[in-house]
Amino acid sequence: MSASQSAVRSRAEAVKVSRTFDWMILFTLFFVVLGGYHIHYMLTGGDWDFWTDWKDRRLWVTVAPIVSITFPAAVQACLWYRYRLPFGAVVCILGLLLGEWVNRYLNFWGWTYFPVNFVFPSQLIPGAIVLDAVLLLGGSMTLTAVVGGLAYGLLFYPGNWPVMAPLHVPVEYNGMMMTLADLQGYHYVRTGTPEYIRMVEKGTLRTFGKDVAPVSAFFSGFVSIIIYFLWHFFGRWFASTEFVSGEAV
Amino acid sequence: MKLLLRDKVAKLSFVALLAASSAAMLYTPTAAAHGEKSQAAFMRMRTIHWFDLNWSKEEVKVNDTMTVTGKFYVFAGWPETVDKPDIAFLNVGIPGPVFIRAGSWIGGQLVPRSVSLELGEIYEFKVLLKARRPGDWHVHSMMNVKGGGPIIGPGKWTTITGSMKDFVNPVTTLTGQTIDLETYNLENTYFWHALWYAIGLAWLAYWVRKPMFIPRSIAIESGKANTLITSTDRQVGIAFTVGTIALVAFGMTSTNEKYPITTPLQAGLLRGMKPFEMPAKTVTVKVEDATYRVPGRAMQMTLKITNNGDTSVRLGEFQTASVRFLDSAVLEDTTGYPDDLLAEDGLTVSDNSPLAPGQTRTVQVTASDAAWEVYRLADLIYDPDSRFAGLLFFFDESGKRQMVTVDAPLIPVFI
Numbered sequence: 285m286s287a288s289q290s291a292v293r294s295r296a297e298a299v300k301v302s303r304t305f306d307w308m309i310l311f312t313l314f315f316v317v318l319g320g321y322h323i324h325y326m327l328t329g330g331d332w333d334f335w336t337d338w339k340d341r342r343l344w345v346t347v348a349p350i351v352s353i354t355f356p357a358a359v360q361a362c363l364w365y366r367y368r369l370p371f372g373a374v375v376c377i378l379g380l381l382l383g384e385w386v387n388r389y390l391n392f393w394g395w396t397y398f399p400v401n402f403v404f405p406s407q408l409i410p411g412a413i414v415l416d417a418v419l420l421l422g423g424s425m426t427l428t429a430v431v432g433g434l435a436y437g438l439l440f441y442p443g444n445w446p447v448m449a450p451l452h453v454p455v456e457y458n459g460m461m462m463t464l465a466d467l468q469g470y471h472y473v474r475t476g477t478p479e480y481i482r483m484v485e486k487g488t489l490r491t492f493g494k495d496v497a498p499v500s501a502f503f504s505g506f507v508s509i510i511i512y513f514l515w516h517f518f519g520r521w522f523a524s525t526e527f528v529s530g531e532a533v
Numbered sequence: 534m535k536l537l538l539r540d541k542v543a544k545l546s547f548v549a550l551l552a553a554s555s556a557a558m559l560y561t562p563t564a565a566a567h568g569e570k571s572q573a574a575f576m577r578m579r580t581i582h583w584f585d586l587n588w589s590k591e592e593v594k595v596n597d598t599m600t601v602t603g604k605f606y607v608f609a610g611w612p613e614t615v616d617k618p619d620i621a622f623l624n625v626g627i628p629g630p631v632f633i634r635a636g637s638w639i640g641g642q643l644v645p646r647s648v649s650l651e652l653g654e655i656y657e658f659k660v661l662l663k664a665r666r667p668g669d670w671h672v673h674s675m676m677n678v679k680g681g682g683p684i685i686g687p688g689k690w691t692t693i694t695g696s697m698k699d700f701v702n703p704v705t706t707l708t709g710q711t712i713d714l715e716t717y718n719l720e721n722t723y724f725w726h727a728l729w730y731a732i733g734l735a736w737l738a739y740w741v742r743k744p745m746f747i748p749r750s751i752a753i754e755s756g757k758a759n760t761l762i763t764s765t766d767r768q769v770g771i772a773f774t775v776g777t778i779a780l781v782a783f784g785m786t787s788t789n790e791k792y793p794i795t796t797p798l799q800a801g802l803l804r805g806m807k808p809f810e811m812p813a814k815t816v817t818v819k820v821e822d823a824t825y826r827v828p829g830r831a832m833q834m835t836l837k838i839t840n841n842g843d844t845s846v847r848l849g850e851f852q853t854a855s856v857r858f859l860d861s862a863v864l865e866d867t868t869g870y871p872d873d874l875l876a877e878d879g880l881t882v883s884d885n886s887p888l889a890p891g892q893t894r895t896v897q898v899t900a901s902d903a904a905w906e907v908y909r910l911a912d913l914i915y916d917p918d919s920r921f922a923g924l925l926f927f928f929d930e931s932g933k934r935q936m937v938t939v940d941a942p943l944i945p946v947f948i
Binding site for chain 2: 370371378385396413
């Protein structure tokens with residue numbers, strides 16, 4: 285076969301090869317993103333995502349969407365510009381959550397016996413679906429950043445509330461009031477995670493009384509817009525192809 | 534020749550890699566202790582001095598409790614290189630949640646949160662542990678200090694028997710519900726995560742059922758990008774958006790109906806911990822000099838001791854970094870203190886006859902034991918601020934004890 289000949293002999297064979305490529309690329313993309321995104325999220329979101337007694341109404345709500353919109357923005361940019369495929373955010377979050385669940389179940393529970401109801405990951409899929417859908421419907425990265433990024437931040441807290449609310453039921457313990465999540469953090473000993481490094485309920489949003497979660501979510505949404513812009517450029521740069529002439533090499 | 538050499542190096546490297554990975558997989562000893570020996574000697578000698586420690590049980594069944602009690606002295610000569618314990622947390626050094634911490638108190642105050650400690654004060658503490666995972670575990674007292682890291686106290690081996698499957702952790706909430714915190718909310722967590730994951734997969738499935746990368750890339754490069762998104766795609770996008778927002782709203786509303794009373798996470802610093810009052814000191818000690826004889830694994834101090842009390846006293850114990858050096862003629866340990874941290878005859882005093890009231894005596898005190906090496910306290914001589922510190926315990930004729938702290942430069946002797 286010479287270089288000018290086709291590798292396939294019929295349209296059916298071309299379709300088959302194309303689909304095989306599809307699955308290979310999707311499989312590779314899924315696990316490469318899973319690995320990279322998981323490390324990124326553990327390094328930046330870390331304890332906020334590990335433990336229920338870090339999942340508060342101020343900083344967790346603020347930090348988690350901001351640091352997690354990164355890879356979705358980059359992968360969306362790549363898949364949209366090159367293929368018009370609007371599933372970049374969802375594929376990232378599916379990969380991240382699979383990696384997180386494997387990690388929490390095998391490491392946190394399997395090796396160190398922290399109960400799963402104390403170490404489950406945050407829910408990010410609602411925001412990812414809306415992020416992808418806005419890109420699909422608007423076809424614009426700017427619109428996706430502004431509307432999708434804001435929605436990504438806003439949907440985070442209510443999307444997690446059905447799982448977190450039962451752990452925010454108060455309990456009286458030896459004369460002090462705490463939530464069940466606080467009690468989990470106190471009961472299940474972490475020698476390397478003392479109470480004082482827990483960054484919860486810190487900030488200056490005191491004038492909003494008890495309703496700080498929506499304010500934090502809005503702030504998170506605004507910052508997510510900026511982070512989306514930044515990481516979308518990373519995605520575009522990463523997905524670009526540049527041909528260099530032999531003379532330049 | 535070069536190629537041959539390169540091939541050989543490559544082959545040998547591969548064999549070495551294989552051998553290393555096999556060794557790593559086949560030999561995995563249990564890491565049961567906490568690296569306390571690796572902590573800088575000055576950290577253990579000059580920060581928190583743990584004493585009077587007691588582990589209530591050496592063997593405990595799953596679901597049964599035991600306590601670790603004792604006192605700790607927040608050393609007045611706290612090193613400059615370690616942040617002061619303005620924010621600290623009473624912890625327990627165990628390999629993960631093999632016990633749950635059912636309670637912890639400083640001076641009778643429950644301390645689930647961080648506390649502020651004062652230099653030069655002594656505090657009494659208690660940690661209540663409930664056995665959870667069977668095995669032999671090294672149980673340490675521990676104080677985490679913000680900016681200073683974990684300051685680990687003495688550890689004692691404790692055995693938990695039974696089965697972890699039997700472990701329960703019942704808690705009654707302020708809404709009157711009694712739950713098992715070990716498994717509470719687990720099914721709800723699995724349900725919501727599975728549901729959202731399925732919805733995410735459905736979104737992905739919609740797109741991957743059609744040709745993806747090569748045909749779409751060709752279409753875009755040939756200027757047909759606009760044809761790739763159909764009206765059905767848009768309708769599906771709208772359906773997923775509306776469905777997602779509706780499900781989030783439904784989840785939020787139904788959860789609020791089910792759990793109308795929730796409170797934010799509790800956080801804050803506990804100040805004003807009540808110190809423990811030790812009997813008034815009547816003995817004063819001045820360290821004339823102190824040397825550490827490297828070959829002999831012994832520390833020698835010249836102490837000028839003055840007894841200002843009304844009864845004679847004798848030196849019974851020198852304690853530093855949780856290692857106790859006793860003069861068995863004065864004091865015998867009956868508390869079951871860990872053997873490796875106890876030198877029962879490790880303290881020698883040149884003249885340890887009763888020191889009469891009003892009398893001053895200069896004595897040579899030698900604290901010698903393998904613990905200096907085993908617990909790597911001898912590494913103190915490599916610290917940037919080569920000082921030692923510890924607690925001296927004097928006993929009067931009736932057995933009453935008083936504690937005096939020492940803090941002085943240490944000169945190593947190599948020959």
